[in-house]
Amino acid sequence: MNTLIEWFARNSIAANLLMLAILLWGVASFGKIIVEAHPTTPMDEITVKVAYRGATPTDVEESVVVRIEEAIQDLEGIKSLSSEAIEGSGTVTVEVREQYDSRKLLEEVKARVDTIDNFPQGIKQPLIEVVQRQWEVISVVVAGDMPERELRTVGERVRDDIAALPGVSQVQLTAVRPYEVTIEVSEQQLRHYNLTLEGVAAAIRKSSLNLPGGVVKSESGEILLRSKGQAYSADEFERIVLFPREDGSQVRLGDIATVVDGFEETPLSTAYNGKSCVKIEVYRAGNQSVIDIATKVKAYIAESKERMPPGVELTYWRDQAESIKVRLASLLTSAFQSMALVFVVLSLFLRMTVALWVSAGIPVAIVGAMAIMPLVGISINYTSVGAFIMVLGMVVDDAIVTGESVYARVRSRLDADGVDAAVKGTQEV
Numbered sequence: 001m002n003t004l005i006e007w008f009a010r011n012s013i014a015a016n017l018l019m020l021a022i023l024l025w026g027v028a029s030f031g032k033i034i035v036e037a038h039p040t041t042p043m044d045e046i047t048v049k050v051a052y053r054g055a056t057p058t059d060v061e062e063s064v065v066v067r068i069e070e071a072i073q074d075l076e077g078i079k080s081l082s083s084e085a086i087e088g089s090g091t092v093t094v095e096v097r098e099q100y101d102s103r104k105l106l107e108e109v110k111a112r113v114d115t116i117d118n119f120p121q122g123i124k125q126p127l128i129e130v131v132q133r134q135w136e137v138i139s140v141v142v143a144g145d146m147p148e149r150e151l152r153t154v155g156e157r158v159r160d161d162i163a164a165l166p167g168v169s170q171v172q173l174t175a176v177r178p179y180e181v182t183i184e185v186s187e188q189q190l191r192h193y194n195l196t197l198e199g200v201a202a203a204i205r206k207s208s209l210n211l212p213g214g215v216v217k218s219e220s221g222e223i224l225l226r227s228k229g230q231a232y233s234a235d236e237f238e239r240i241v242l243f244p245r246e247d248g249s250q251v252r253l254g255d256i257a258t259v260v261d262g263f264e265e266t267p268l269s270t271a272y273n274g275k276s277c278v279k280i281e282v283y284r285a286g287n288q289s290v291i292d293i294a295t296k297v298k299a300y301i302a303e304s305k306e307r308m309p310p311g312v313e314l315t316y317w318r319d320q321a322e323s324i325k326v327r328l329a330s331l332l333t334s335a336f337q338s339m340a341l342v343f344v345v346l347s348l349f350l351r352m353t354v355a356l357w358v359s360a361g362i363p364v365a366i367v368g369a370m371a372i373m374p375l376v377g378i379s380i381n382y383t384s385v386g387a388f389i390m391v392l393g394m395v396v397d398d399a400i401v402t403g404e405s406v407y408a409r410v411r412s413r414l415d416a417d418g419v420d421a422a423v424k425g426t427q428e429v
Contacts, residue, residue, distance in 0.1 A: 006423045019364055026367030033370060034379035035289040035324060036135060044096035045131040046106055048072075048113060051089045051124040061085035063120045068092045071112045077105035093131075102130050134170065134283045137293045138319045140301065143277035144312035148263065152176050154312055155278035161304070162280060165296050170283035175270040177263035181237055189256040193242075200242065204253065207231070207240045234261035275313065294321030327385040334389055338362055338396045346400065350407045358403040365395050402429045 008015040050064050065083045069092060073081060077100035082093045094109060096102045110128050140162065142155045155173055163171040185200060208231040216223040231237045238254030245251060253259065270277050282297055284290055298316060305314050339359045346355030366388070378384055406425030 005426050009419055009423045009426070019360075022364055022368045022371060026369075026371035029371045029374050032374040034287050035291050036284060036379050036381050044098075044100075044102050046094040046096065046102065046109055047127075047129060047131055048092040048094070048109065049089065049127040050091075050119075052120070052122065053088050053124075054122070055088060055120075057085045057087055059120075060088075060090040064123060065090040065092060067116055067118065068113060068126075071116055072109050075105065075108050075112070077101070077108070106130055136318065136320065137282045137284050137290050138297050138316055138321065140280040140282065140297060140314070140316050141272045141277050142280070142308075142312060142314055143272040143275040144309070145275055146309075146311065148177070148276070150309075151276060151278055151312075154309060155280060158304070158314065159280045162282060162297060162300060165300060167288060167296060168282060168293055169288070170285050172281045172283070173278060174281050175268070175277065175279045177266055177268050180262060180264045181232075181234060182260040182262065183237065183253070183257050184260070185257040193251060193256055195242070195256070200253070200257070203242045204231075204237070204240055208237070234259040272315075273313070290324055291321045294319055323382070324380070324385070327382060328380070331385055331388050331392070334392055335362060335366060338392060342396055342400060346403055350403060354403045354407055358399045361399050362392070362395060366392070398429070402426055405429050 008018075048068055050060075050068070052060050052064055055063070061083075065085050068090075069081055069083060072078065072092075072094070077097050079095040079097040081095075084091045084093075094105070096105055106128065113126050113128060140158060142151065142158055144151055144154070152173075155176065159171050159173045162168055183200075183204070185197065190196060190200075207229060210230045211227040212225070214225050216225060231240060237259045238252060238257075240253040241250045242253060242256070243251055270279070282293060284293055298319075301314055301316055308314050339362050342362065343355045343359040346358055369388070373379070373384075402425065405428055406422050409421040409425045
């Protein structure tokens, strides 16, 4: 290190060219730095989620969770297992062992879960995936005093519009209840038509589905046949035929049941400024910039407010980009204040040239660090900006101490010339 200091001190042209190269490199690299609210950290976890509608937490634990744990517990890549059983669903979380490929373990877990053949009837296909941490960028709020279905329809339209914006890829509609078609059949009606609930359910399953019908070959090519009978709305369910009468007429589901096209009966209430609302959460992915995404979303909100139905308010909150901007502004303000204070203090007590070069070292150090950030995968986030602000104080302190050490040797004439004083003064520090 001492040799390097002396070489640059005696080759001022090379030192100045290096400083200029660092500044140019840093400026060119600034646009390549990822801007995000939180640093991206890998999550080596795999989750197995199973829905078991109507089951108690005890039933979910005994019939689903325990069986999954027993099937996968001896896999090599598992570090630990944790499970959660709640009403209607269960989740098994697998922590992946260090240095083990999580994708490989995912395939092994899938293979083991697929071999379980004693799950109770009524459970849905297990959802197995590697946990992906999502960091929110901005929340869009659609609020208005209107029926839940109409408000959700407006929210879905806003969600689709935002997802279509260039540079925006992850958008999710939240604070809403899932759609659900409820079929209610009274015991009196079942007895009148000599039916059972199982028979009605079986008739619905047989009629409400899409089936492939094979291929018809013709001179112009092949024609794929497909029967489209899946019911989605209340009207479509009501038209399902349960059985034919002797006179040729048909008994349909709407004749014996009340079909309600609504939402799950999960209690949910969300409000914004006293009005019912739905939210659209916007996330960043990959190398996307938090500031860029938030700017595009806010521009969409500004131009779309007038196109909203009467009484509907379109706005945003929890804008993470603003917090990042505040941190960056604080960093720049601290850097400029440090340069000014160092220059003033050193000009008063040392030499003007010493003050000038010591002050110049502060922006060079910051820009040089930014030049390296894209190469090592460091982004601009809450943590890195905070570290910049903290280290900025250390840089300023070192610069002042080094400048004072050099100036002291010059004044005391301990060295033959100024270059020797600069070299030895810096080496002392």
